[in-house]
Amino acid sequence: MQRPHARTALACSAALLMAALTSCAGSAEADTRKPTAPQGVTAQAGSATSAHVMWEQASDDKGITGYDVYREGTKVASVPPAKLMTDIDGLTASTAYTFTVRARDAAGNRSAPSAAVAVTTPAPTPADEEPPTGPVKLRGEAESGRTVTLSWGGSTDDVGVTSYDVYQEDSRIHSVAGTETTARLTGLRPGTVYTFTVRARDAADRSSPDSNALDLTTPSASGAPASTAPTGLRTSTSADGGEFLVDLSWDQPDTGGTIPAYQLFLNGKMTTTIVWGGTPPTGRATYRLTLTDPPGTRYSLKIRPKLPDGKWGDFSGQRTVVLPG
Template sequence: MEGITVQRPHARTALTCSAALLLAALTACGGSAEADTERPAAPEGVTAQAGSATSAHVMWERASDSEGVTGYDVYREGKKAASVDAARLMTDIEGLTESTAYTFTVRARDAAGHHSVPSAAVSVTTPAAPPADEEPPTVPSKLRGAADGGRTVTLSWGRSTDDVGVTSYDIYQEDSRIHSVPGTRTTARLTGLRPGTVYTFTVRARDAADRSSPDSDALDLTTPSASGAPRSTAPTGLRAKATADGDESRVDLSWDQPDTGGTIPAYQLFLDGKLTTTIVWGGTPPAGRATYRLVLTEPPGTRHSLKIRPKLPDGTWGDFSAQRTVVVAG
């Protein structure tokens, strides 16, 4: 009989098994029978301010997505000007023209390649280029602040001066810029923090020539722990003093040990965010305030950040101390 194909039963069984094996393989490798078809939500809270005569600083709030946001794209006049990963909620747009108005929007993107609709547009006008702005601003003074809850803090500081004018203040948390406000403001509200965590903040003033002041004094703030959460195990009162010793620089550290309900046998010391050594006591661990000397061999003037965390009686590592900055002595 022509025109008719007879499929044997074992052939249908083989096809069915192959499909089942393919589905099982996809599932085992992290695949999903259901594709991500939803686009992320548009970022909210977008702001833009002039960082200098030729740059603008754009910030936004974290967007949501059914499968997770992987990054953000910033658009200037509808054309993509920058892309950042999901951990960043700000970026600087360089190469602008002085005394010019610009409009920015932000779109979130997910792992499936979907983009959100554009955020609400924000506008900013760059200032005129300063006439021979030769001096950086002075250091912001009297940095102070308070935690408004487990996830929010408010900072304030004394105004800086500049030979032409301060255009913005940049807030740093452990040497990373996390926020900026216009030069007319001397307060900032920071959100998205973690409860029960020690944060170290500094502020720098910036002028229209993009020169920054030195850091303000550091301010340590601890956000309140969430209800029912264990108390902090962070060392407190960390101090670091660098002195020259021939071709080397000694950094003498001291800190108050946390109450962990037992003996602290060791501490990890992090230099510039990386583990540099584990401090293990040779005999009986000290009670009360502990000390340690670190030797550095970099050229004088080299800047480093330091923080420590304790080894708890149960063998796990505790919370980090506040961060301290030292400069290699010469």
């Protein structure tokens, strides 16, 4: 025979279990809404056997966990949620293809397919042995805190330019057809310094050298603090025996106080902290970096200041240096 307090304990345990099961069931049923279909899908032929597909970010009540790309209804690629583009290889030259994109969430819900976009790969060009010339006079402006427009002078190629690829620092973020020399980039962050370059590509998938680097700072959001990024970063490289000297100079940001140090990043990794031996300079600052890597080694370089409150500030634009041969 169960005692009254035992029956009460069992009843409470059962009630708690039912509450937990009900809560879990409610959570499982909560995410039944499909993400929105990706918009702004475009496709460009990257070469005779590849295409570059891009789209705009979709939305979901719980969050996007990835995107699937389909060719004629067959899934050919899956990418993480932060990536809004992918290259599709293994195509056939002189062939028309149709692509769609679907978003998915953590519950496995998939959006409706995007609008279909068509692209035709160019004919093979086995005689195309030379890469295009680099785009020239890259320029642009920030339309808003999240959008910039770029334009550049076109490249030439012994056969023909099939596309232009836009890079933000060392990552390709956009592509347009070889007949276009402008690009509009969205989804950026307000109050941020972005460094853009452009490369031309031909049907043999050869890329040109980079265009000039262009720094653009998006306007800060209303009420947000001003950018603390150094500006006007310039570099020059020279050889000294078996070493290479990289001289940097930049305009220091107005932080309301003295900047005691800077962090120097090479290829995305913090390499050294620049600390002044005496009184920190005002106005334009300089620093000499010594490298001992082989000639032809390529480095991406950027800096950020230590603010008077001890926190690290915003990054400068990025510069690329190649050690001379």
